[in-house]
Amino acid sequence: MELVQHEEFLKRLAELFEKCNSSKGSIWLTHKRLTYEPNGPPESAGDDREYPCLLRAVNGRDIKFSTTVSSAELPKFHAAYSALLRQSMPGLRKRDKKKEKTKAEAMAARKQKLETDVVTTGSKRGRGRAKRQRKVRAAIKQQETRKVIAERQQARNANKKV
Structure with missing residues (x-):
């Protein structure tokens, strides 16, 4: 320098x-x-x-x-x-507010989708079976994602306390 x-x-x-x-x-x-003095004594509060x-x-x-x-x-x-x-x-380059807004909206939509439960309706056999199975898999994946997010949140809280 x-x-x-x-x-x-x-x-x-x-x-x-x-x-x-x-x-x-x-x-x-x-x-x-x-x-x-980087290694000197600490400064007093009344130091003028x-x-x-x-x-x-x-x-x-x-x-x-x-x-x-x-x-x-x-x-x-x-x-x-x-x-x-x-x-x-x-x-200087201007901030791209439109891009930031779309990112924020996408994040909000993702959170909203994660918070709402997947409803598994339809018959177990016959017509609608594939649709029901997709919804069951989506519900399982959603539960796993919620679990991962909860673990991350606990880890962050533990790091903040330390």
Whole structure:
């Protein structure tokens, strides 16, 4: 990870946005408080020290750079940073809400189908026998699926408690 000055960071970030807008790619931006003593004593609640902010930009493969901004320089830096982000926003891909909606509807339909019991009607012999057997098999499969889902739910609950 290469540590650069503020202006260089913004310049490289603009280049990275241009590169990702022209071709496929993703950019991860990370902001966090910078502390210098990773193995030092725990901080007290009344500590009034001001910490610098660490900003990282990564494209997931080969480009990684960061900068540190002191709290005094933060408003000036954020003004330039937010202007750059606003300028780069039109190049970002929009969410496909229609696709998300169809996925959610399909999931709801699947849950509804799993919750409703399969009714096995029809004669055991003669006409309708094959239809009844299909429904019996569907009911057995539904019970097995419910059992698997219940086991998964118990495992999740056990993991949450630990």
